[in-house]
Amino acid sequence: MxxxxxxxxxxxxxxxxxxxxxxxxLADMGADVVKVEPPExxxxxxxxxxxxxxxxxxxxLAFWHYNxxxxxxxxxxxxxxxxxxxxxxxxxxxxxxxxxxxxGLAAAGFDAETLRAANAGLIVVTISPFGRNMPRAGEAATDxxxxxxxxxxxxxxxxxxxxxxxxxxxxxxxxTASHFAVMAALAALLYRDETGRGQHVDVNAHAAANxxxxxxxxxxxxxxxxxxxxxxxxxxxxxxxxxxxRCADGRHAxxxxxxxxxxxxxxxxxxxxxxxxxxxxxxxxxxxxxxRRERFDLAALAGDEELRAIFxxxxxxxxxxxxxxxxxxxxxxxxxxxxQVGIVNAPGEALADPHFIARGFPVEVGHPELGRSFTYAxxxxxxxxxxxxxxxxxxxxxxxxxRVFAELEG
Amino acid sequence: xxxxxxxxxxxxxxxxLAGAGATRFLAALGAQVIRIEDPVAQGRWDILxxxxxxxxxxxxxxxxxxxxxxxxxxxxxTLNLRTERGRELLRALVxxxxxxxxxxxxxxxxxxxxxxxxxxxxRGDIVYVxxxxxxxxxxxxxxxxxxxxxxxxxxxxxxxxxxGQPPAGWGYSYMDHTGGYYMAIAILMALRxxxxxxxxxxxxxxxxxxxxxxxxxxxxxxxxxxxxxxxxGAVHSNRSRQPPMAPHGVYPSRGEDDWVAIAxxxxxxxxxxGEAAGADWARDAxxxxxxxxxxxxxxxxxxxxxxxxxRDKFAAAAALxxxxxxxxxxxxxxxxxxxxxxxxxxxxxxTVTHREMGxxxxxxxxxxxxxxDWRMERGGPCLGEHNEEVFGGLLGLNADEIAALxxxxxx
Numbered sequence: 096m097x098x099x100x101x102x103x104x105x106x107x108x109x110x111x112x113x114x115x116x117x118x119x120x121l122a123d124m125g126a127d128v129v130k131v132e133p134p135e136x137x138x139x140x141x142x143x144x145x146x147x148x149x150x151x152x153x154x155x156l157a158f159w160h161y162n163x164x165x166x167x168x169x170x171x172x173x174x175x176x177x178x179x180x181x182x183x184x185x186x187x188x189x190x191x192x193x194x195x196x197x198x199g200l201a202a203a204g205f206d207a208e209t210l211r212a213a214n215a216g217l218i219v220v221t222i223s224p225f226g227r228n229m230p231r232a233g234e235a236a237t238d239x240x241x242x243x244x245x246x247x248x249x250x251x252x253x254x255x256x257x258x259x260x261x262x263x264x265x266x267x268x269x270x271t272a273s274h275f276a277v278m279a280a281l282a283a284l285l286y287r288d289e290t291g292r293g294q295h296v297d298v299n300a301h302a303a304a305n306x307x308x309x310x311x312x313x314x315x316x317x318x319x320x321x322x323x324x325x326x327x328x329x330x331x332x333x334x335x336x337x338x339x340x341r342c343a344d345g346r347h348a349x350x351x352x353x354x355x356x357x358x359x360x361x362x363x364x365x366x367x368x369x370x371x372x373x374x375x376x377x378x379x380x381x382x383x384x385x386x387r388r389e390r391f392d393l394a395a396l397a398g399d400e401e402l403r404a405i406f407x408x409x410x411x412x413x414x415x416x417x418x419x420x421x422x423x424x425x426x427x428x429x430x431x432x433x434x435q436v437g438i439v440n441a442p443g444e445a446l447a448d449p450h451f452i453a454r455g456f457p458v459e460v461g462h463p464e465l466g467r468s469f470t471y472a473x474x475x476x477x478x479x480x481x482x483x484x485x486x487x488x489x490x491x492x493x494x495x496x497x498r499v500f501a502e503l504e505g
Numbered sequence: 506x507x508x509x510x511x512x513x514x515x516x517x518x519x520x521x522l523a524g525a526g527a528t529r530f531l532a533a534l535g536a537q538v539i540r541i542e543d544p545v546a547q548g549r550w551d552i553l554x555x556x557x558x559x560x561x562x563x564x565x566x567x568x569x570x571x572x573x574x575x576x577x578x579x580x581x582x583t584l585n586l587r588t589e590r591g592r593e594l595l596r597a598l599v600x601x602x603x604x605x606x607x608x609x610x611x612x613x614x615x616x617x618x619x620x621x622x623x624x625x626x627x628r629g630d631i632v633y634v635x636x637x638x639x640x641x642x643x644x645x646x647x648x649x650x651x652x653x654x655x656x657x658x659x660x661x662x663x664x665x666x667x668x669g670q671p672p673a674g675w676g677y678s679y680m681d682h683t684g685g686y687y688m689a690i691a692i693l694m695a696l697r698x699x700x701x702x703x704x705x706x707x708x709x710x711x712x713x714x715x716x717x718x719x720x721x722x723x724x725x726x727x728x729x730x731x732x733x734x735x736x737x738g739a740v741h742s743n744r745s746r747q748p749p750m751a752p753h754g755v756y757p758s759r760g761e762d763d764w765v766a767i768a769x770x771x772x773x774x775x776x777x778x779g780e781a782a783g784a785d786w787a788r789d790a791x792x793x794x795x796x797x798x799x800x801x802x803x804x805x806x807x808x809x810x811x812x813x814x815x816r817d818k819f820a821a822a823a824a825l826x827x828x829x830x831x832x833x834x835x836x837x838x839x840x841x842x843x844x845x846x847x848x849x850x851x852x853x854x855x856t857v858t859h860r861e862m863g864x865x866x867x868x869x870x871x872x873x874x875x876x877x878d879w880r881m882e883r884g885g886p887c888l889g890e891h892n893e894e895v896f897g898g899l900l901g902l903n904a905d906e907i908a909a910l911x912x913x914x915x916x
Contacts, residue, residue, distance in 0.1 A: 262766070265719055305853060349653055451713075475718045481694075481704075
């Protein structure tokens with residue numbers, strides 16, 4: 096079996112929802128990740144959706160997804176004996192990943208300084224909503240409040256500002272914190288490869304959201320300008336034209352950047368012609384004019400009425416095509432003609448899409464405890480020599496206690 | 506103080522945010538990132554070089570605010586790869602680099618003569634990470650994308666919205682940022698593999714694959730339970746089902762377009778919210794347990810909004826926080842950048858010096874390292890700003906040779 100890039104790396108994960116993706120990203124690349132749960136199980140085991148919609152500690156699909164390739168042990172950290180086991184696990188680990196550790200654990204000798212004193216090469220990564228010892232560190236937080244305080248919510252929503260701004264779905268605030276945790280952990284690991292020295296990395300989810308809002312942040316930093324949210328497209332200082340269209344099949348498409356330049360207008364004319372819609376679209380003559388305009392200087396748009404009409408007709412033609420086609424046909428038909436357009440897929444639809452299938456994105460994961468296997472989200476990246484791979488399904492509660500504890504004693 | 510990655514050199518063909526964002530992280534940690542641009546295109550390999558915001562009235566390829574933000578701490582050189590001498594210099598640079606990173610469309614590096622096989626012939630253990638919207642293989646490999654298209658196709662746009670409305674999507678290129686994060690992760694993991702085995706490799710990163718992986722539980726629900734594709738108008742992403750929480754939403758507050766986010770995680774939070782609001786409705790027995798609250802979310806949202814509507818968003822959030830309930834004002838850029846004590850205490854907005862733009866604040870990193878923390882002082886490079894440093898200092902050309910190469914259009 097080909098080895099993953101992180102083969103041999105020993106990781107102890109004591110994480111709530113802020114860090115569970117970080118552990119998965121490491122585990123799916125070959126790291127030996129031991130997830131520590133309380134005896135009653137990680138609260139995420141109670142998150143829907145469930146297998147066949149029936150709740151149960153081993154049936155949460157959220158827990159399944161976030162804990163692939165990990166081993167699992169249960170420890171009662173209120174008891175000194177189990178704290179000793181955790182101490183021993185961390186003493187032989189390369190990386191200790193923590194978020195939302197039980198109150199009092201640090202004071203019981205699980206602060207980074209004490210742990211590093213016992214294991215000089217240890218890398219400790221602490222993920223928290225607002226960073227360690229920060230002014231807002233005491234605040235209660237969830238994905239929603241992190242994204243609201245951190246900027247993303249301000250950027251998302253609708254042209255109609257009577258509607259509230261929107262938190263994008265999928266707990267992406269937690270994901271961004273986990274992404275930075277992994278980036279930082281790996282950088283610390285490469286430093287350790289050079290020097291033998293470990294360190295402590297402090298990951299701040301609110302700060303991570305703050306630096307993941309693109310123009311929302313740098314418009315203010317650079318020019319003291321404020322972006323305003325718009326439906327289905329970038330929040331902007333100056334309003335932009337809509338880019339999201341409801342297609343003939345009721346699904347949505349993104350019409351992307353409007354055509355500019357004679358080749359794009361020629362492709363647009365050909366597309367309308369092929370579909371037999373050229374006559375029906377009222378501004379086809381302007382599109383044809385666009386094929387003859389050699390200079391297409393958008394900076395001159397304001398002072399060039401004809402160019403403005405041509406440009407507007409190009410945008411209108413894209414919207415017209417999207418409204419007359421099914422979303423998938425608009426997406427592929429547009430892209431094959433060089434237009435940067437997209438279909439708004441629901442999350443599950445990637446699994447059935449020919450491109451994702453051809454890339455091997457949907458993967459089968461065996462669940463011997465159920466005598467079945469299921470299709471999971473696959474690799475975010477394709478490593479040629481040290482591949483991403485789901486090594487096992489998420490651990491059953493305490494599944495690895497016997498083996499891991501025996502190793503500690505042995 | 507050495508950076509965590511001071512021992513590494515990156516030959517960097519990235520641009521925009523999805524690529525430049527990756528090498529930005531590495532540069533802030535001390536890696537020597539050498540950004541290669543085409544002297545003929547005069548900076549047009551990266552459209553952000555000339556894009557707003559601007560610090561003042563000056564315009565052009567040295568004044569794009571986004572470019573400066575995404576390219577701090579990098580070196581910038583120009584190299585005309587249409588010339589044999591230009592290709593020769595790139596080969597010399599690759600030979601002393603650990604990583605080649607790029608986010609061109611699929612096939613561009615091959616056309617330039619520097620696809621993976623060519624790179625590997627120059628340096629056997631090179632780490633090559635390509636990043637594009639649909640990856641380098643598959644039926645859509647030639648399709649073009651930017652953030653919003655990646656987000657649409659991968660399922661993220663759909664998952665952001667309010668009921669009865671079309672998808673709201675993401676008001677910024679979440680997947681350009683996040684594609685960059687996956688690219689940085691890929692580079693670092695491939696380097697770890699090289700450290701362990703001596704092997705380099707090619708990593709093919711497709712932003713849509715990465716994007717699709719960020720909806721894992723929903724994908725499983727579709728695959729395992731055969732859940733039918735929901736109607737776009739049924740999405741309500743200000744609510745929470747993972748885990749189930751109610752009330753949970755973004756509520757109006759006093760002031761124009763001011764909002765406050767509130768999340769009641771459990772029955773205790775709900776009781777505490779009721780206390781803080783001093784509201785009779787909060788004592789309604791129907792709402793005491795989660796199931797009852799989930800069954801009455803619309804009603805609850807109206808009641809909570811009735812309380813928040815007359816209050817300042819910061820005051821409302823503070824009152825709830827004092828009761829232990831997760832709540833936060835929806836902060837405008839100015840509020841989170843200039844008035845939030847947490848971003849200031851973290852040092853989240855460092856000031857860098859750009860040769861033309863002067864001092865500009867940029868995004869810092871949301872991580873601090875106890876031994877090898879990041880540093881951002883130098884702004885994004887001007888076109889060819891570091892030609893002398895790289896071709897002279899690193900590759901050993903003298904000033905006359907560099908002048909001649911510039912005159913010949915190689916640099």
